[in-house]
Amino acid sequence: MQQPYKNILVMGAAYGGQAASKILAESIAKLKGNWRIVVVERNTHFNHVYAFPRFSVLPGHEYKAFVRYLDYCKKPGAFLQLNAQILSLASHTATLDRAFPEHGIPTPQLKFEYAIYALGGSLPSPVNVWGPRLDAKLRADPATADIVGSKPSGCSWLQTAQSVIAAAPTILVVGGGALGIQLATDTAAVHPGKKVTLLHSRGRLMPRFSQEMHDEIMRQMAHHNINVILSERLDMQSVAEKKTNKAGQRVVRTVLGRELAADLLVRLLFSSLSAALTYSRSSPQLLCTGQKPNTEVLATLDPSLLAENGRARITRTLQLDAPAHEHIFAVGDCADAFNALCAGHNAYYQAQLAARNILRLIEREEDPDTEHEALELYEPLPPAIKVSLGLDRGVMQTGNEPLVISDHGHDDLQCKLMWEFHGHTIKSDDDMRE
Ligand SMILES: Cc1cc2nc3c(=O)[nH]c(=O)nc-3n(C[C@H](O)[C@H](O)[C@H](O)COP(=O)(O)OP(=O)(O)OC[C@H]3O[C@@H](n4cnc5c(N)ncnc54)[C@H](O)[C@@H]3O)c2cc1C
Incomplete structure (x- = not known):
């Protein structure tokens, strides 16, 4: 009988989350356990926000800034992307705004072994497609x-x-x-x-x-x-x-x-x-x-995980800076990442590093008697x-x-x-x- 899935949860699928899930997808077939990547994202499409300011002024190109997601994992059943909003977080469970019985998730509670928190930040109003509408009719x-x-x-x-x-x-x-x-x-x-x-x-x-x-x-x-x-x-x-x-x-x-x-x-x-x-x-x-950083969900796990600037406190390995929550990583605009500029490329590199570190932790778990590489340490790039x-x-x-x-x-x-x-x-x- 097939073992139940061990989920690696990726919260958010934008510049950070998307990069992490790709790295995980490339290596998941090499792992021994029945691991599955579960990405939870509230948008149906990747929002390419770099283009939002231009497209909030220049008509005719808006559709190009919303990129359709593709399933890029070659191992059948090992990748699942859910279009849902994450409401809260416990140590090994995320609560979503809905259940997915069709994917074997009968309640909104999603269990995970490892997670990457990549919920970014809110958009400024002229381009905040999640914010209040700019005209009364809409x-x-x-x-x-x-x-x-x-x-x-x-x-x-x-x-x-x-x-x-x-x-x-x-x-x-x-x-x-x-x-x-x-x-x-x-x-x-x-x-x-x-x-x-x-x-x-x-x-x-x-x-x-x-x-x-x-x-x-x-x-x-x-x-x-x-x-x-x-x-x-x-x-x-x-x-x-x-x-x-x-x-x-x-x-x-x-x-x-x-x-x-x-x-x-x-x-x-x-x-x-x-x-x-x-x-x-x-x-x-x-x-x-x-x-502002989207860390309200993280605060439901433990408000002391937030730094004074509202971002997630992390270590150089990009794990949450709390021994009880080292299985959760935070990357991108929501992370207090050693003065790195809030930029898409930084979210991308941080997320890749976090994903590689998760893979190393899993390898250690699966092969405790073998010597393993140390976790990678993050060093911000010049702005x-x-x-x-x-x-x-x-x-x-x-x-x-x-x-x-x-x-x-x-x-x-x-x-x-x-x-x-x-x-x-x-x-x-x-x-x-x-
Ligand atoms: C207008 C604008 C233009 C920019 N231009 C550039 C540029 O040219 N170059 C550059 O390098 N950087 C640019 N940036 C900065 C860059 O966009 C950010 O640094 C980058 O988006 C951070 O990526 P992220 O993955 O950390 O977060 P985000 O891109 O914010 O992604 C977070 C994801 O999480 C999802 N999410 C949030 N909350 C929930 C929830 N509760 N449940 C489920 N999903 C959720 C969101 O829908 C989103 O997809 C720009 C930013 C803005 C606002």
Whole structure:
């Protein structure tokens, strides 16, 4: 009789989770026990969020950012992907929002031996396809409300963002991180008649990178007629006042008292743990939430597993930093990973390392008398970033290496490459529609 499955649970199937499950799938046939990889993901498709800012402005490409998942495990029965939300966690059990009797999981309780926690972080509001809808009609429509996490819902969310941005003659973007820069330059490039202002509290844009990067971004801001205000912070009191001018624009102030009026206010606070989004048709405004790590589920296991910044406390082996929970690893944006930049490539490398370490632990378990390799230790890579500056230009830098300026862009940011990376053959755009 076949032994019951021993599950390796991968929570989340994005840049981190997906990389981990691929490594596990490649090696699972070599293990002796009846191991099975179970991936739990609330989205029906891989959400390629790098392209979300562009597609929240430029119409016609949204579908390309939602990549169909494929089963890439060659061992029959050893891989299962469940479209579900994880609600809570105990030491060896995850509670899902539904059961899967068709897969031998009769209750929402899923048992596991090892797990990788890769639930990432919440998306900032202008692109948060899981957040409140940006227009009242869609928000009230139950037909769209129940399919959050599906490709049609994600596409319609981005289309709504496009129409909200298209309808606003003046836009104030608050927060000059990569997303603010991309949103401001894409908006100005797609809608050249709009008045776009970028407000940033620091004196330099992208301060983890070189002065040359700042200078090039400023040149492109000028090229697109974007008004950039540096070293001034938004006065939150002025936001709460909800003042409008005679033209019906929202009026806010900086802490230095400068008044700014705009039809649409996009506020990007990546480090904020607060969340507030309001949008009203009578007084158009879009206040954007900050990003926060998705560690609420981890806190149900033990709140002391979270660091002060809300991320998961981990060791260099990427295991939870608690002897009772060393069988659980945390990677990507939800992990406090030794000052690594929150970036897709870092989630990817961390997840691969965590998966290899799980395989080593299983090998030790299965062959206790053999000498085994030590677990791998994680060392962050130097920070690396690529920022688009409108449709045709971009800058790229890795660590202290020279800045790379590119002057040929792709409207769809070459999403095709992400589909191919996930195992699809893409001959034409239509191959990305489902
Ligand atoms: C707009 C934007 C643009 C970006 N551009 C770049 C870029 O160009 N280059 C770059 O390197 N980085 C970029 N980043 C950063 C990068 O996207 C993140 O660092 C990366 O997504 C982290 O990957 P992750 O797997 O840790 O988490 P995520 O990508 O956040 O994935 C977490 C997964 O968990 C799922 N999930 C969450 N909660 C639950 C639950 N309870 N139950 C089930 N599933 C759940 C989510 O649906 C999601 O699929 C960008 C980020 C944003 C927001």
